[in-house]
Amino acid sequence: MKKFSEVYLKKLHIGNITADSNVLMAPLAGYTSYPFRRMCRKLGAGLAFTEMVSANGLKYNDRATAKLLYTDEAETLKAVQLLGSVPSAFEYACKGEYTADYDIVDINMGCPVPNIIKSGEGCALTRDLPLASEIIEACKRSGKVVTVKFRPGMNRKNIVVSEFAKMCEASGADMITVHGRTRDMMYDGEPLYECIEAAKNAVNIPVIANGGIYSEEDAVKMMDRTGADGVMIARYGMENPMIFSELTGKETGETKYSLMMEQINIAQSCFDETAAMDYIRKLASYFMKKIPGTKALKQEMYMCGNMQELRNVTEKIFGETEKQDA
Ligand SMILES: Cc1cc2nc3c(=O)[nH]c(=O)nc-3n(C[C@H](O)[C@H](O)[C@H](O)COP(=O)(O)O)c2cc1C
Structure with missing residues (x-):
């Protein structure tokens, strides 16, 4: 190709x-x-x-x-x-x-x-x-x-x-x-x-x-x-x-995990907490589209009451998929 x-x-x-x-x-x-x-x-x-x-x-x-x-x-x-x-x-x-x-x-x-x-x-x-x-x-x-x-x-x-x-x-x-x-x-x-x-x-x-x-x-x-x-x-x-x-052909060394973590930081710097959480949930859901077995984790993400909780769940989701990919 x-x-x-x-x-x-x-x-x-x-x-x-x-x-x-x-x-x-x-x-x-x-x-x-x-x-x-x-x-x-x-x-x-x-x-x-x-x-x-x-x-x-x-x-x-x-x-x-x-x-x-x-x-x-x-x-x-x-x-x-x-x-x-x-x-x-x-x-x-x-x-x-x-x-x-x-x-x-x-x-x-x-x-x-x-x-x-x-x-x-x-x-x-x-x-x-x-x-x-x-x-x-x-x-x-x-x-x-x-x-x-x-x-x-x-x-x-x-x-x-x-x-x-x-x-x-x-x-x-x-x-x-x-x-x-x-x-x-x-x-x-x-x-x-x-x-x-x-x-x-x-x-x-x-x-x-x-x-x-x-x-x-x-x-x-x-x-x-x-x-x-x-x-x-x-x-x-x-x-x-x-x-x-x-x-x-741009080599960035980025992974879904590193990108998600950076997106959380940027979203927190420019949005209020509600808007930042909305954005991160939407983005994480799109990122997980083709990853099997993430339904429960997605639900967990939507249960989070503040950004720190959401950061922890997101870290768990994408940290784990990164380990599986490695
Ligand atoms: C949820 C959603 C929102 C969109 N918003 C815009 C928009 O704000 N401006 C625009 O020009 N096109 C918008 N589009 C159209 C896309 O920019 C694009 O033209 C279309 O999705 C086809 O490209 P794709 O097949 O790669 O998705 C939107 C499409 C979707 C699905």
């Missing part, structure tokens, strides 16, 4: 920014918080995006929305994703203090969730190219590097991937990511490789391929089939973030 790091690994030039690798961690609502993004970057991800943040929420100074943007100087190359449908709200959000530390603004034009579509946001924008273009131009007026993540269309009868990619480039986007599934496919099914390939053939800016990558073999297949400039991994990045070191 071809090794991704030998055949496809490269630096990614996005506007005036260079990312060290073309293997990216996707935005995932509820998961890609500051600690998680730091872990992915350390393991070799060229970029790791915040979860989608409402441009309107930032405009109206919503505190819960602003909290999603926590970052500090230890996170280098910061990429925020915004969601919305009003160009002036995007412009305000990109120029405002909440996103001031962020180098890259990604625009969500792929979210398939019914409420979002009803509001004309996310994937609904693939039906309205003039509005999508206005949004990109509004973000560009902030002077930040702007990227767009979208799907090929609402369904397989209405594929707009080539025209949409061209519109993004003409409006000033510095990179696009194509999630190779139409809106009606939601998150399942084989990605439409030919749609990602069509986007790549339509523009000169970098094109990143996303969807269904669960192994190095999948990542290589994605590159073979689409000719894309890089890959973006979402759900498998939560389950096994070491995929980033695997694909980039």
Whole structure:
């Protein structure tokens, strides 16, 4: 089998920014918080995006929305994703203090969730190219590097991937990511490789391929089939973030145990105890997905009343699996 790091690994030039690798961690609502993004970057991800943040929420100074943007100087190359449908709200959000530390603004034009579509946001924008273009131009007026993540269309009868990619480039986007599934496919099914390939053939800016990558073999297949400039991994990045070191050939010596312990420390430094515990439980559950016989330990994790107890249980779970693996 071809090794991704030998055949496809490269630096990614996005506007005036260079990312060290073309293997990216996707935005995932509820998961890609500051600690998680730091872990992915350390393991070799060229970029790791915040979860989608409402441009309107930032405009109206919503505190819960602003909290999603926590970052500090230890996170280098910061990429925020915004969601919305009003160009002036995007412009305000990109120029405002909440996103001031962020180098890259990604625009969500792929979210398939019914409420979002009803509001004309996310994937609904693939039906309205003039509005999508206005949004990109509004973000560009902030002077930040702007990227767009979208799907090929609402369904397989209405594929707009080539025209949409061209519109993004003409409006000033510095990179696009194509999630190779139409809106009606939601998150399942084989990605439409030919749609990602069509986007790549339509523009000169970098094109990143996303969807269904669960192994190095999948990542290589994605590159073979689409000719894309890089890959973006979402759900498998939560389950096994070491995929980033695997694909980039970055030797970090990290294990699930060492990563978990570090994540606990970082989460404690930036979240209150309740939020830190929520995050660690979610992350540990994802990390344990393929480890047999962990049901009782998972239950124990959810019984913990404070962070010290949770740290002890997590240490036990991942310390033991590490011994078994050794
Ligand atoms: C729980 C969950 C949350 C997601 N949140 C976002 C988001 O905030 N922004 C976004 O652009 N895509 C979001 N996505 C889509 C992913 O970024 C990605 O495009 C999709 O999961 C396909 O990649 P995968 O097959 O590697 O998981 C989300 C997906 C899931 C399952």
